[in-house]
Amino acid sequence: MALKELASASNKKAKRVTVHDVARVAGVAIGTVSRVVNGAPSVTEEVRSRVLNAISELGWTPNVAAQGMRGVSARMIGFIFSDIRNPLYSAMVKGAEDALTEHGYMLVVASSNSSPEREVALVELFTRRRADGLLFTVEEESDAGMLQAIRDARFPVVLIERELALPIDTVGADHFNGTRQAAEYLLSLGHRRIALISGGKTNRVGRDRLGGFLQAHQRAGVPVDRDLLRLDSFASEYGFRETQVLLGRERRPTAIISSGMHLLSGVLEAVRMKGLDIPGDISLITSNDTELARLATPAVSVIRYDPYALGREAALQLLRRIARETPQDPIRIEIPTEFVLRQSCSPPRMIVK
Amino acid sequence: MALKELASASNKKAKRVTVHDVARVAGVAIGTVSRVVNGAPSVTEEVRSRVLNAISELGWTPNVAAQGMRGVSARMIGFIFSDIRNPLYSAMVKGAEDALTEHGYMLVVASSNSSPEREVALVELFTRRRADGLLFTVEEESDAGMLQAIRDARFPVVLIERELALPIDTVGADHFNGTRQAAEYLLSLGHRRIALISGGKTNRVGRDRLGGFLQAHQRAGVPVDRDLLRLDSFASEYGFRETQVLLGRERRPTAIISSGMHLLSGVLEAVRMKGLDIPGDISLITSNDTELARLATPAVSVIRYDPYALGREAALQLLRRIARETPQDPIRIEIPTEFVLRQSCSPPRMIVK
DNA sequence: TTGTACGCGTTATCAT
DNA sequence: ATGATAACGCGTACAA
Numbered sequence: 001m002a003l004k005e006l007a008s009a010s011n012k013k014a015k016r017v018t019v020h021d022v023a024r025v026a027g028v029a030i031g032t033v034s035r036v037v038n039g040a041p042s043v044t045e046e047v048r049s050r051v052l053n054a055i056s057e058l059g060w061t062p063n064v065a066a067q068g069m070r071g072v073s074a075r076m077i078g079f080i081f082s083d084i085r086n087p088l089y090s091a092m093v094k095g096a097e098d099a100l101t102e103h104g105y106m107l108v109v110a111s112s113n114s115s116p117e118r119e120v121a122l123v124e125l126f127t128r129r130r131a132d133g134l135l136f137t138v139e140e141e142s143d144a145g146m147l148q149a150i151r152d153a154r155f156p157v158v159l160i161e162r163e164l165a166l167p168i169d170t171v172g173a174d175h176f177n178g179t180r181q182a183a184e185y186l187l188s189l190g191h192r193r194i195a196l197i198s199g200g201k202t203n204r205v206g207r208d209r210l211g212g213f214l215q216a217h218q219r220a221g222v223p224v225d226r227d228l229l230r231l232d233s234f235a236s237e238y239g240f241r242e243t244q245v246l247l248g249r250e251r252r253p254t255a256i257i258s259s260g261m262h263l264l265s266g267v268l269e270a271v272r273m274k275g276l277d278i279p280g281d282i283s284l285i286t287s288n289d290t291e292l293a294r295l296a297t298p299a300v301s302v303i304r305y306d307p308y309a310l311g312r313e314a315a316l317q318l319l320r321r322i323a324r325e326t327p328q329d330p331i332r333i334e335i336p337t338e339f340v341l342r343q344s345c346s347p348p349r350m351i352v353k
Numbered sequence: 354m355a356l357k358e359l360a361s362a363s364n365k366k367a368k369r370v371t372v373h374d375v376a377r378v379a380g381v382a383i384g385t386v387s388r389v390v391n392g393a394p395s396v397t398e399e400v401r402s403r404v405l406n407a408i409s410e411l412g413w414t415p416n417v418a419a420q421g422m423r424g425v426s427a428r429m430i431g432f433i434f435s436d437i438r439n440p441l442y443s444a445m446v447k448g449a450e451d452a453l454t455e456h457g458y459m460l461v462v463a464s465s466n467s468s469p470e471r472e473v474a475l476v477e478l479f480t481r482r483r484a485d486g487l488l489f490t491v492e493e494e495s496d497a498g499m500l501q502a503i504r505d506a507r508f509p510v511v512l513i514e515r516e517l518a519l520p521i522d523t524v525g526a527d528h529f530n531g532t533r534q535a536a537e538y539l540l541s542l543g544h545r546r547i548a549l550i551s552g553g554k555t556n557r558v559g560r561d562r563l564g565g566f567l568q569a570h571q572r573a574g575v576p577v578d579r580d581l582l583r584l585d586s587f588a589s590e591y592g593f594r595e596t597q598v599l600l601g602r603e604r605r606p607t608a609i610i611s612s613g614m615h616l617l618s619g620v621l622e623a624v625r626m627k628g629l630d631i632p633g634d635i636s637l638i639t640s641n642d643t644e645l646a647r648l649a650t651p652a653v654s655v656i657r658y659d660p661y662a663l664g665r666e667a668a669l670q671l672l673r674r675i676a677r678e679t680p681q682d683p684i685r686i687e688i689p690t691e692f693v694l695r696q697s698c699s700p701p702r703m704i705v706k
Numbered sequence: 707t708t709g710t711a712c713g714c715g716t717t718a719t720c721a722t
Numbered sequence: 723a724t725g726a727t728a729a730c731g732c733g734t735a736c737a738a
Contacts, residue, residue, distance in 0.1 A: 066715035068418025090443040419731035
């Protein structure tokens with residue numbers, strides 16, 4: 001029985017019904033059918049209902065490919081990021097998808113696996129597939145091939161958490177002020193040796209975080225020890241290794257800001273291995289908010305923002321750009337960050353001058 | 354013809370390049386161009402290279418809409434799940450995407466938000482958009498509308514972590530043996546009152562877990578207290594609430610198996626609030642593996658499987674089905690589970706007879 | 707081996 | 723208000 005059903009399903013010839021069939025059944029010309037479905041004003045109510053009846057009777061829906069030939073958009077948006085398993089990206093994707101769905105668009109996800117070459121191939125793919133727009137978290141902001149691919153693209157692009165030397169809309173979290181606020185708080189507690197562990201030195205996120213960190217120190221008149229800046233990776237292992245190194249120093253930091261989804265687990269592990277107490281021996285602030293940060297003992301203070309909202313705003317801006325409902329000049333949208341104080345911070349045990 | 358060319362040449366609008374342009378530049382007919390790009394055997398090497406030169410010179414790529422009209426597939430696959438923010442789904446999506454990309458397919462993600470009505474709308478959307486196939490984690494296995502929508506779909510479907518009363522390929526983790534193994538381990542430690550907190554009572558995942566749990570008890574000759582079965586939700590809050598209730602009982606369980614990505618945080622919180630020691634007062638096993646499980650104190654034993662591999666296998670099976678490279682009978686693929694022992698289990702302090 | 711002409715299903719432009 | 727028909731760009735059967 002199972003076999004039979006499967007066979008009949010795949011053998012289903014399904015002669016496709018077209019406007020011609022609808023026109024025939026409704027007793028009108030195909031032009032009239034098109035006018036009805038596309039809401040042209042000049043159609044008699046009587047003809048209109050005859051056509052609609054025929055349509056539902058035959059279960060007709062317009063052939064997307066044929067519409068495409070007539071210039072009707074495929075209503076498809078691409079989203080390029082490194083890897084959707086990063087919870088930030090999956091939340092952004094959900095936010096974008098929800099906004100796009102409301103406007104009848106599909107979302108195609110495309111992982112670059114952090115390869116600029118693959119990014120170029122993907123942009124070209126979306127160009128060939130006639131995408132209506134692209135959400136893009138670029139890997140390397142200065143990669144020449146990628147820049148050229150974006151210039152050659154036939155659709156609007158909205159950058160997510162990145163910025164380029166091109167006039168393109170951008171949406172990103174306010175990492176500058178988030179990190180500034182975190183650093184200011186630690187400085188106000190009396191910390192004078194604060195380490196910053198982060199990645200993305202060459203993109204907007206990393207730059208803004210470092211900028212906020214430096215500004216807080218500058219305002220407080222506290223010099224920054226460059227040796228406490230560890231800005232080479234977002235990976236958990238990097239957080240682990242660099243924390244070990246930092247805590248092994250003679251004049252070790254009294255606080256750490258780890259800016260990256262996956263860094264916290266590495267940092268925590270290194271602190272534990274060292275047998276140090278949080279916040280007694282070392283204060284800790286991380287970004288972004290995660291279950292681990294909330295449920296660790298003690299709970300870890302975080303800089304957080306809403307990646308869902310970020311994805312949603314980016315998609316909405318892209319839709320505005322597609323509909324030409326936005327000024328020609330590129331728009332820059334910032335998603336606010338919030339500093340959430342938990343139990344991982346206290347004044348330093350010994351003030352290091 | 355010459356007049357027409359002149360007219361379009363003077364027209365400022367950027368004209369799209371077509372096979373005709375390529376043919377003109379290469380000095381051949383359009384049929385030849387088509388034969389070259391589609392790898393027809395009967396083309397002189399000289400003509401072939403002339404055409405290829407013209408193509409790269411003009412930067413021509415076939416219009417997908419026009420190809421679609423000729424029956425060429427859009428090479429697009431849909432993936433319907435409840436919410437991509439569930440890390441299991443984002444890992445599956447990555448696995449599926451990687452497999453599909455290797456074969457030149459795009460992946461369209463579609464969240465159902467757990468609504469069967471939305472699932473139906475999405476299946477119909479993919480039908481209209483002429484998707485080549487669908488990966489589908491159905492919300493309600495017995496929803497009539499959804500079943501009909503799948504029957505009406507014109508493309509093959511592969512179910513993920515679900516099974517239906519339809520002859521369709523399925524790919525799922527071996528939750529039955531995973532849960533059985535976990536329960537057997539706890540029983541071997543001497544536990545006689547083991548609670549099971551899980552969701553999905555009416556889908557494959559929930560059924561298999563309960564089945565494995567019951568079989569372990571049956572084999573060990575240990576009766577199951579139905580009051581210890583809490584099978585109504587995967588939500589963190591549910592884990593919290595039910596754990597509170599269970600631990601508040603006079604004859605409380607000596608061990609808990611929580612089967613669901615988000616349950617652990619709720620369970621842990623309830624155990625902490627109760628001031629109980631893990632594993633001294635209560636043993637704990639959860640599914641699936643997470644950062645929280647690894648980094649909690651003590652680290653929590655888990656039943657784990659590889660959702661990336663699951664998504665990948667599902668996509669590969671879908672591709673085989675599309676290519677008709679698989680027997681007509683539905684295939685059932687099981688992804689193995691693994692029991693990882695950590696520090697959250699010990700013999701019960703007091704044996705409850 | 708290569709060229710020509712038709713058809714895919716829709717939308718839009720003319721007529722009527 | 724409605725009908726007839728051209729055009730979109732490609733693939734392919736058939737003709738040369």
